[in-house]
Amino acid sequence: MLNQCPHSTVCLPATELPRVVVIGAGFAGIHFIKKLRGQPVQVVLLDKNNFHQFQPLLYQVAIAGLEPDSIVSPIRKLFQDYENLVYRMAEVERIEPETHRIFTNIGWVSYDYLVIATGSTTNFYGLHQVEENSAGLKDIRDALDIRSWVLQNLEAAAITCDQQGKDALTNFVIVGGGPAGVELAGALAEFKRYLLHKDYPEIATDWMKIYLVEAVDRLLPMMSSGASAHALKVLKKLSVEVQLNTAVKGYDGTTVTLGNGEDIQAKMLVWTAGVKGDAPKGMPEGAFVKGNRLKVDNYNRVVGYANIFAIGDVAAMVSEETPKGHPMLAQVAIQQGNLLAENLQQHVRTGVFEKTFSYRDKGSMATIGKRNAVAEIGKSRWKGWFAWLLWSTVHLFSIAGFRNKLMVGINWMLRYLKYEKANRLIIRKFKPISNKSFQSF
Amino acid sequence: MLNQCPHSTVCLPATELPRVVVIGAGFAGIHFIKKLRGQPVQVVLLDKNNFHQFQPLLYQVAIAGLEPDSIVSPIRKLFQDYENLVYRMAEVERIEPETHRIFTNIGWVSYDYLVIATGSTTNFYGLHQVEENSAGLKDIRDALDIRSWVLQNLEAAAITCDQQGKDALTNFVIVGGGPAGVELAGALAEFKRYLLHKDYPEIATDWMKIYLVEAVDRLLPMMSSGASAHALKVLKKLSVEVQLNTAVKGYDGTTVTLGNGEDIQAKMLVWTAGVKGDAPKGMPEGAFVKGNRLKVDNYNRVVGYANIFAIGDVAAMVSEETPKGHPMLAQVAIQQGNLLAENLQQHVRTGVFEKTFSYRDKGSMATIGKRNAVAEIGKSRWKGWFAWLLWSTVHLFSIAGFRNKLMVGINWMLRYLKYEKANRLIIRKFKPISNKSFQSF
Numbered sequence: 114m115l116n117q118c119p120h121s122t123v124c125l126p127a128t129e130l131p132r133v134v135v136i137g138a139g140f141a142g143i144h145f146i147k148k149l150r151g152q153p154v155q156v157v158l159l160d161k162n163n164f165h166q167f168q169p170l171l172y173q174v175a176i177a178g179l180e181p182d183s184i185v186s187p188i189r190k191l192f193q194d195y196e197n198l199v200y201r202m203a204e205v206e207r208i209e210p211e212t213h214r215i216f217t218n219i220g221w222v223s224y225d226y227l228v229i230a231t232g233s234t235t236n237f238y239g240l241h242q243v244e245e246n247s248a249g250l251k252d253i254r255d256a257l258d259i260r261s262w263v264l265q266n267l268e269a270a271a272i273t274c275d276q277q278g279k280d281a282l283t284n285f286v287i288v289g290g291g292p293a294g295v296e297l298a299g300a301l302a303e304f305k306r307y308l309l310h311k312d313y314p315e316i317a318t319d320w321m322k323i324y325l326v327e328a329v330d331r332l333l334p335m336m337s338s339g340a341s342a343h344a345l346k347v348l349k350k351l352s353v354e355v356q357l358n359t360a361v362k363g364y365d366g367t368t369v370t371l372g373n374g375e376d377i378q379a380k381m382l383v384w385t386a387g388v389k390g391d392a393p394k395g396m397p398e399g400a401f402v403k404g405n406r407l408k409v410d411n412y413n414r415v416v417g418y419a420n421i422f423a424i425g426d427v428a429a430m431v432s433e434e435t436p437k438g439h440p441m442l443a444q445v446a447i448q449q450g451n452l453l454a455e456n457l458q459q460h461v462r463t464g465v466f467e468k469t470f471s472y473r474d475k476g477s478m479a480t481i482g483k484r485n486a487v488a489e490i491g492k493s494r495w496k497g498w499f500a501w502l503l504w505s506t507v508h509l510f511s512i513a514g515f516r517n518k519l520m521v522g523i524n525w526m527l528r529y530l531k532y533e534k535a536n537r538l539i540i541r542k543f544k545p546i547s548n549k550s551f552q553s554f
Numbered sequence: 555m556l557n558q559c560p561h562s563t564v565c566l567p568a569t570e571l572p573r574v575v576v577i578g579a580g581f582a583g584i585h586f587i588k589k590l591r592g593q594p595v596q597v598v599l600l601d602k603n604n605f606h607q608f609q610p611l612l613y614q615v616a617i618a619g620l621e622p623d624s625i626v627s628p629i630r631k632l633f634q635d636y637e638n639l640v641y642r643m644a645e646v647e648r649i650e651p652e653t654h655r656i657f658t659n660i661g662w663v664s665y666d667y668l669v670i671a672t673g674s675t676t677n678f679y680g681l682h683q684v685e686e687n688s689a690g691l692k693d694i695r696d697a698l699d700i701r702s703w704v705l706q707n708l709e710a711a712a713i714t715c716d717q718q719g720k721d722a723l724t725n726f727v728i729v730g731g732g733p734a735g736v737e738l739a740g741a742l743a744e745f746k747r748y749l750l751h752k753d754y755p756e757i758a759t760d761w762m763k764i765y766l767v768e769a770v771d772r773l774l775p776m777m778s779s780g781a782s783a784h785a786l787k788v789l790k791k792l793s794v795e796v797q798l799n800t801a802v803k804g805y806d807g808t809t810v811t812l813g814n815g816e817d818i819q820a821k822m823l824v825w826t827a828g829v830k831g832d833a834p835k836g837m838p839e840g841a842f843v844k845g846n847r848l849k850v851d852n853y854n855r856v857v858g859y860a861n862i863f864a865i866g867d868v869a870a871m872v873s874e875e876t877p878k879g880h881p882m883l884a885q886v887a888i889q890q891g892n893l894l895a896e897n898l899q900q901h902v903r904t905g906v907f908e909k910t911f912s913y914r915d916k917g918s919m920a921t922i923g924k925r926n927a928v929a930e931i932g933k934s935r936w937k938g939w940f941a942w943l944l945w946s947t948v949h950l951f952s953i954a955g956f957r958n959k960l961m962v963g964i965n966w967m968l969r970y971l972k973y974e975k976a977n978r979l980i981i982r983k984f985k986p987i988s989n990k991s992f993q994s995f
Contacts, residue, residue: 124713124756163705182621189753199756202709219713264604268643272565272660312630315565315640516968523964527957 122220125199128155131461134215134224136205136393138165138188141425141446142230143513148454150195154461157222159215161204163188166253167512169443170521172293174256175383176263176300178528181253183520186513205231208395210421215393226420226457229392229407230450233426233441236387236404246366247382250293259383263301266380271315277378283321284379286369288361289386290327290334292479295344297383298325299482302351307483323353324377326369328360328386333487335440336477340487343496347481361386388441390427402429406438411469413453422457424449430470443511444475478504484529563661566640569596572902575656575665577646577834579606579629582866582887583671584954589895591636595902598663600656602645604629607694608953610884611962613734615697616824617704617741619969622694624961627954646672649836651862656834667861667898670833670848671891674867674882677828677845687807688823691734700824704742707821712756718819724762725820727810729802730827731768731775733920736785738824739766740923743792748924764794765818767810769801769827774920774928776881781920781928784937788922802827829882831868843870847879852910854894863898865890871911884952885916919945925970 125132131154135142138160149156164185173179192198203217208229214221235249248262249255263285270282285301287294305321325332325348331341332348332355348355360372361382369377390406400415402408406429408416413428415421422428425446429438439445449470456466476490478500486501488494495503505525512518566573572595576583579601590597605626614620633639644658649670655662676690689703690696704726711723726742728735746762766773766789772782773789773796789796801813802823810818831847841856843849847870849857854869856862866887870879880886890911897907917931919941927942929935936944946966953959 124715126756163709180621180623182623187753193752201713202706265643268604272642274565311634312628315567519964519968520961523960527960 123201123203123217123222125157125201125222126155130155130197131225132157132223133226133228133457134159134222135228135230136160136215137230137232137425137427138162138191139168139230139232139425139446140443141232141450142228143191144447144450145228145230145424145454146192146195146198146450148451149197149458152197152458152461154197154226154457156195156198157224158188158192158198158200159203159205159217159222160188160200161202162252163200163202164253165191165513167517168251169508169511171250171253171256172297172300174253175250175259175297176304177260178300179521179524181257183517183524184512185253186517191513205393208393208421210395210418213420216395224420227422228453229396229415229421229423229427230425230446231391231393231427232446233388234391235384236389237384238387240361240363243361243364243382243384246364247288247384250297250383250385251388262381263304267309267313267316269380270320271313279320280322281367281378281380283316284324284377284381285322286324286326286361286364286377286379286382288326288382288384290325290329290332290355290357291385292333292477293385294325294327294383295332295348295479295481297385298323298348298353299351299480299485302348302353303483306351319352324356324369324379325353326356326359326361326371328358328372330358332357333479336479336487336489337494339494340479340489340496343487344479344481347485351482388426390429392423392427396421402431402438404429404437412456412466413449413470414466422453424453435472439472442477445472448472478507480504564642564644564658564663566598566642566663567596571596571638572666573598573664574667574669574898575600575663576669576671577601577656578671578673578866578868579603579632580609580671580673580866580887581884582673582891583669584632585888585891586669586671586865586895587633587636587639587891589892590638590899592638593899593902595638595667595898597636597639598665599629599633599639599641600644600646600658600663601629601641602643603693604641604643605694606632606954608958609692610949611953612691612694612697613738613741615694616691616700616738617745618701619741620962620965622698624958624965625953626694627958632954646834649834649862651836651859654861657836665861668863669894670837670856670862670864670868671866671887672832672834672868673887674829675832676825677830678825679828681802681804684802684805684823684825687805688729688825691738691824691826692829703822704745708750708754708757710821711761712754720761721763722808722819722821724757725765725818725822726763727765727767727802727805727818727820727823729767729823729825731766731770731773731796731798732826733774733918734826735766735768735824736773736789736920736922738826739764739789739794740792740921740926743789743794744924747792760793765797765810765820766794767797767800767802767812769799769813771799773798777918777920777928777930778935780935781930781937784928785920785922788926792923829867831870833864833868837862843872843879845870845878853897853907854890854911855907863894865894876913880913883918886913889913919948921945 133154134157136159164187167184170184174181203219206216214223237244266282270279273279287298332344363370364382389404407423409428413422426441459467478488480486484501486504487496488500488503574595575598577600605628608625611625615622644660647657655664678685707723711720714720728739742764773785774782804811805823830845848864850864850869854863867882900908919929921927925942927945928937929941929944
């Protein structure tokens with residue numbers, strides 16, 4: 114499949130087949146592409162990263178529980194032997210729907226069908242000061258930044274003599290009581306309990322404080338109140354300071370200002386309190402709903418366009434049952450990707466779209482510290498050790514590739530048998546935190 | 555072991571014991587410290603990284619054969635439960651022998667005994683243009699930079715239409731025919747043979763060219779001529795273009811200028827052609843020999859000082875048998891670290907140094923591509939599959955820690971059974987190459 118240049122400014126193999134351009138190799142994008150294997154279309158995948166990330170386990174990388182390499186899969190490896198697929202590492206700059214073209218940092222590509230699967234990004238709700246001084250937890254670079262940040266603060270605490278400075282370095286604030294926040298807080302609390310005294314004899318265990326701040330009145334608000342209560346109980350037992358009904362107003366890098374007028378001195382803040390659609394530029398304002406998501410119909414067509422689709426987090430299928438669109442979950446993305454691939458095949462053959470999307474809720478789960486989780490599937494609800502086993506099994510099976518499954522499995526086994534984390538490495542030089550410096554890594 | 559501050563400007567536990575400060579957690583430093591466990595001295599270890607690196611496997615990280623996390627060990631984990639050890643993450647700025655102090659980016663530390671174990675760094679022999687535009691292969695950041703660089707060049711080649719530009723992107727030049735250069739060239743040739751066509755259908759296998767340039771008349775000059783000939787034969791079979799008796803004069807990022815007047819167009823150059831001592835500032839010029847190494851006596855004392863020692867690559871024990879000091883090898887570093895620890899214990903007790911150093915050569919080995927190596931131990935010489943097995947066993951046993959051994963072992967097994975590399979990830983953003991941008995990661 115050697116290139117025939119120039120076919121468009123981005124070198125692509127010449128073809129008579131309709132070209133489907135997919136932007137984004139997240140859950141939605143890769144499941145869409147898998148279903149199109151061998152079909153009579155040319156699929157062009159654009160992503161700025163050369164890898165797919167298994168987002169549900171980012172928090173374990175952040176807390177040195179897993180190597181980053183175990184939860185990402187190179188795109189070219191995922192799609193080896195897909196003869197109708199072309200991958201291009203490219204950052205999309207804007208879409209030009211009028212001319213059916215996408216402009217990227219490596220040139221433009223024309224499309225017959227366009228699938229926007231760009232996912233979501235951290236939503237700071239306009240709190241610029243917080244954004245400047247905190248980390249999100251949405252991609253592997255965030256996770257590596259957090260890993261280095263935690264460890265560097267502990268190294269600094271080990272040599273800080275004044276108590277106030279030391280306190281700020283050993284206080285860790287996580288904002289947002291959804292799964293990401295709960296899981297990160299639990300993992301950090303485990304680290305504190307089982308590892309801190311071994312690695313840092315200079316730091317007494319109870320100096321380290323983990324705050325989990327949530328604006329509404331319970332943790333895991335998308336789950337049952339029983340799950341919320343269980344998560345709260347377990348985190349409290351792990352000495353996490355959970356503050357419900359509390360908003361974060363500001364953060365200057367040292368002082369976290371809370372809505373209730375109090376503040377917390379902390380040299381680290383991770384923001385997991387919101388996400389928004391991460392749509393590329395060029396789509397008209399009218400195509401968006403609140404949260405920067407593209408409004409789509411039941412076939413995932415972006416309203417107003419016959420050949421532009423959005424799937425996954427970036428899509429909001431607004432209807433009576435889902436007035437705000439579906440929840441921004443991996444399962445929605447996967448199911449939308451699969452269905453759109455089916456519909457598109459049909460459309461290429463017959464010119465019609467056949468099946469409308471309906472979400473099958475496969476349940477939700479979250480781990481809370483070691484060997485503890487909550488899981489809800491249909492009407493079944495579990496908490497504790499069995500939920501944790503379920504969580505582990507489901508996630509292990511969901512990771513792409515035999516090698517990654519094996520590596521993650523072994524890591525978890527070692528951790529289960531013996532509290533032994535993966536490597537606690539500061540490989541990146543951590544500069545005074547600001548999202549700008551993050552992006553430069 | 556909580557700090558009693560302020561004891562010196564770098565917070566350290568108060569003690570009556572003599573303080574031994576070690577700079578550098580390489581092979582020499584960690585073996586020295588292990589021997590001092592539980593002895594009546596306070597050991598203070600300073601290193602700018604919070605991890606020890608297993609340098610012999612860096613080339614496998616560079617070529618995506620191993621995860622970086624598998625070949626580095628966090629210092630605090632290595633020395634958990636060493637009650638007489640204090641680790642401080644610090645970059646040494648200079649030594650002040652007159653006042654027995656070390657100045658670092660986090661303050662100063664005073665010492666009773668100072669052990670300089672700072673190892674070596676890439677020696678570009680004054681070729682600034684080469685230094686600006688190429689990568690070394692001396693630490694984990696180098697290895698990760700090379701990994702990203704190789705992959706980014708291939709991504710760029712996949713979309714480059716003019717043949718000349720594509721050639722430069724698929725040409726890889728490695729300078730230096732020692733073990734690092736031979737192993738990297740072999741691994742890159744494996745990648746080309748087994749993986750390139752699967753991952754990059756856009757790039758024909760024979761477009762990719764690997765050049766290994768060596769100034770003297772044979773590869774692996776520290777081994778027998780039989781080993782050199784074997785390495786040359788195997789690399790040629792793997793289509794590596796080996797150029798002996800050829801010096802590199804310059805490299806501007808695109809054109810490699812050779813001593814014989816020819817040039818090679820290549821967008822990547824890795825320089826493994828030389829190392830030099832990486833001594834901290836503050837030692838007088840007279841203490842150094844050629845190659846920036848500290849001249850030491852038979853007890854590893856730096857000449858002119860009673861309480862400053864140098865071990866490993868940074869030390870040159872100049873004698874009749876070793877007019878240039880010992881070779882810069884892990885084995886020398888380990889043996890010097892061990893002996894100095896013994897001598898120092900004796901000195902603390904009795905005030906005398908007892909045993910002079912004599913190097914036991916444990917042989918040398920190098921892998922060349924897949925399942926092939928050369929190994930020479932004493933008068934025994936092996937090449938081919940058995941040497942490779944020996945190499946693998948020795949290296950697997952030498953890696954610190956059960957977890958890393960397991961991870962490396964599994965990776966190798968997977969690779970042995972099936973040509974499947976670890977993850978081919980571009981996690982760092984690769985800027986137009988220059989050593990300055992490297993250091994900012």
